[in-house]
Amino acid sequence: MEIQTNYQKQVNGAKKSIKYVAGGAVVLLLGFSMFSTVENGHVGFRKTLGSISSTELSPGAHFKWPFVTSIVQVNTQVAKAESDAAASSKDLQPVHSHVALNYTIDKDAAYQLLTDVGVDFDAKVISPHVQEVFKGVTAKYSAEELISKREQVALETSDLLKRALFNYHIDVKDISIVNFTFSEAFNQSIEQKQIAAQNAMKAQNDLDKAKIDAQQNVVKAEADATAAKAKADADLYVAQQQAKGNLELAKSITSELVDYQFLKTWKGDVPTAWGNGSIINMLPSKNQESTATPAPAKTK
Secondary structure (H helix, E strand, O other): OHHHHHHHHHHHHHHHHHHHHHHHHHHHHHHHHOEEEEOOOEEEEEEEOOEEOOOOEOOEEEEOOOOOEEEEEEEOOOEEEEEEEEEEOOOOOEEEEEEEEEEEEOHHHHHHHHHHOOOOHHHHHHHHHHHHHHHHHHOOOOHHHHHHOHHHHHHHHHHHHHHHHHOOOEEEEEEEEEEEEOOHHHHHHHHHHHHHHHHHHHHHHHHHHHHHHHHHHHHHHHHHHHHHHHHHHHHHHHHHHHHHHHHHHHHHOOHHHHHHHHHHHOOOOOOOOOOOOOHHHHOOOHHHHHHOOOOOOOOO
16 A cells, blocks of 8 residues: 555656756747747848837847747848749740849838838749740740840840849849750751851851962962063073173184283193184294295304
């Protein structure tokens, strides 16, 4: 009996401990639920039973009534919204794209945005306007122009979105069109055009090269002809000068000059050759010297 009484006491003690622990947990839970934190770069507002207070809460911990009041935060830093957009080009080609949008919320206009749109303003305002503006801009360009004028398309889309979202106190900083996706048939036609353009460019390059080679050959032939003519003219000039010199030389040779040159080099030998009109005619030959009668000696 005593053992049963001790056991009963232990069970009752355990139950009391559990009650104390549970009560402490509830108190802690209520204590934690009475506070909420506003993150840095955000502005907070108390929402009590569906009604949002206009009092701004700065970053930090703030009191609230458990299960009755909550704190709604609006990010005032640069945020990013992404949307998948579908449209048709000017030439009725289906176009799909992924648009990324960077924006900020004016701190002073955060309360107005919450009351007019709500916390899910991204899905309610930003994404629908991206779709609408993208369709309007895409319809102005052909599919090929959307590719070649991508920066222009992005700039026009950004300008229109800035004006459209400004009314909701959303400041668009910039957008980027991540990619354009077209139908498979259009992609194949673009590929075929590129191949045709490359082939045409290669043919034009080959033609230009052939023209350049032909022009170079003509220039080389003309240069060779000019060089040959210059050489022939030079040879002719040299021949003419030589002939002129020979002619002048022939004019300067006289019989007296010949005799003079002969006497300068004569060593007393009687030449075997005879010239006309020259001093050589007056010189006796060796045979004449041998047969000639000696001159008579003078007598004293």
